[in-house]
Amino acid sequence: MGVQKVETMAAPPSSAKFTSGDRTKPAVSGENTAGGTGVAGTSNVGSAVEGVTKSGYAISGKAHTGTGVRGTSQSVGVSGVSDSGSAVKGETKSGQGIVGVAKSGTAIIGTSETSAVVGVSEAGVAIEGRTSTGKAIVGTASGPGGRAGYFEGDIEVTGDIVVSSGAAGSLPQKLDAMDKKLDALVKALGDMSDKLVEIRKTELNIAKQQFCPNGYSASALIQQIWHVVVEDA
DSSP states (O other), rough: OOOOEEESSSOTTTTEEEEEEETTTTSSOOOOTTTTTTOOOOSSSSSSSSSOOOSSOSOOOOOSOOOSOOOOSOOOOOOOOOSSOOOOOOOOOOSOOOOOOOOOSOOOOOOOSOOSOOOOSSOOOOOOOSSSSSSSOOOOOSSOOOOOOOOSSSSOOOOBBBBBBSSBBHHHHHHHHHHHHHHHHHHHHHHHHHHHHHHHHHHHHHHHHHHHHTTTOHHHHHHHHHHHIIIOO
């Protein structure tokens, strides 16, 4: 069955519907051999081109080396809307599934009441940020009780951790200052221990003078008491 053109009587003269019963032949085909646009749709307020399907791809773009689907707009270039599935999905075997490029604005932004952006990886990197001079990953929490970052598991850092917003200096510098304070505290405790030993010696000397008026030492006094009480008993 070939391509048929079916015109509806109730529709405006410019309205047309094309159907194809052959899986290998499209209902509408446009070709431009001069490098221009093959098929163009124009609309003032509605959809210039709309694709509807029950189970397949509503709109499919294929390119050997160029871009399969491209959207250009003063506001939103490409928009995807879904009730439960993926609004926009990118799949690739070796390249990037979805790439966002921006000169001054935000390349990719996710908005959600639960998880705006989710990265899942079994063995590789789920989410990666790279930059030469800026910040690779930025987390901001503006509300009370919010957290700019939350981690479940171990954290590995190969460089310095810089703490700002009222706390000057890097974390290694703060730890070094804390070590110095601990050393000073240990020294102070040592000096206090020496003083306690001296006080104890002084107290023992006072006790000897009180309980050994004849010059007996403490050990000699104990031996004398043992001789009198035990051996002479």
